[in-house]
Amino acid sequence: MSKQVSTGAADKRVIWPLQSLNFFMADLQAGIGPFLGIFLLAHGWKSGLIGSVMTIGGVAGMIMTIPAGALIDATKRKRFYVVISAIFTILASAIILFTQEFWLVSISQVATAIAGSAIGPAIIGITLGIMKQKGFNKQNGYNQAFNHAGNVVGSALSGYLGYKFGITAIFLLAAFFGVLSIISVLLIPAKSIDDHVARGMKEGDKNEKASGFKVLFQCKSLLVLAGALAFFHLGNGAMLPLYGLAAAANGHGNASMFVAMTIIIAQLVMIGTSLLAIKMADKKGYWLVLFISFLSLPIRGLFAAYMHSHVGIYPVQILDGIGAGLQSVAVPGLVAHILNGTGRVNIGQGAVMTIQGLGASFSPAIGGWIAQGIGYNTTFIILGAFANGSILLWIIFAKTIKDAC
Secondary structure (H helix, E strand, O other), rough: OOOOOOOOHHHHHHHHHHHHHHHHHHHHHHOOHHHHHHHHHOOOOHHHHHHHHHHHHHHHHHHHHHHHHHHHHHHHHEEEEEEEEHHHHHHHHHHHHHHOOHHHHHHHHHHHHHHHHHHHHHHHHHHHHHHHHHHHHHHHHHHHHHHHHHHHHHHHHHHHHHHOOOOOHHHHHHHHHHHHHHHHOOOOOHOOOHHHHHHHOOOOOOOOOOOOHHHHHHHHHHHHHHHHHHHHHHHHHHHHHHHHHHHHHHHOOHHHHHHHHHHHHHHHHHHHHHHHHHHHHHHOOHHHHHHHHHHHHHHHHHHHOOOOOOOOOOHHHHHHHHHHHHHHHHHHHHHHHHOOOOHHHHHHHHHHHHHHHHHHHHHHHHHHHHHHHOOOHHHHHHHHOOOOHHHHHHHHHHHHHHHOO
């Protein structure tokens, strides 16, 4: 069994490639995604159709997340799946540059979503295999901080390059970050990853067998978490793309720069909240961390309804950064904690991501058609109100979650 990673200087050869992977993977995963709505709007698409094509990709990713998690649990080649996912994401995104036909754009989004479904569980598995349960929460928090920093840099460069040279430059930047992601993951020594612990087994007996898949359905705290996240992302998923469309429709300057600014503000906040979540989880547990994240969405919806402008992006995206930043640390940490010893951590991560993805994937279509029918202002209030379901679940089952923590 590989030795547990400590904080010694020699271990930086493992930790820094892991953190750089999270940094460069951020822009690869985002790619032209945040700018897709603006790009299609410029090519004559309506908000309803834009939302629908995003939903198609989201549903595909949702369907594949559980199988991807199971695959990551079983495989001893986790780095390989990160490399393959990066390559396919680059190739699939390129399709959009050459055609804006509905079904080809849809296929591109499906391919990107399927490739992306393996990246999250793979990085979580690699981190758990290196750091073990004891060090996972802290390192995952640092991973998320680097990921958000990568989004800031990628979005700033994308906004500038998109403004100067068009969306082709944004794609080329994402492809370049993809190459750096591949180099980073290959710099992580395979022997530094304990595959037994990476799937959620306890250190020690390598002959211990993983639990059956039914453990996912018998764990009440896991089901409550998934349900709360589904409500949250049903409202949250459409918020940013519709906010960009609302700004574009109202003629608030260059659309690419506006979208880039919304991302940068949120991601800067996420860096701080990711690091804060590490300390909050250690001292107060995951229940409070996630409760605060759920509270942020209804407030964000109110700001978005009445302030879709260059002034409004600050409160709207600061609240986005609070919600997403806290969840990026608390959700993987809570799932890993709940399923520790079952050998099903990554498929558990995939299952939770699937349920939350169910909400996120339908959100753009719901939000897009509502906005097309009754306008953006009311739509943002409705989207924010979905998080009330998350808040109610979290309060009703507070004892269950706190006991699991």
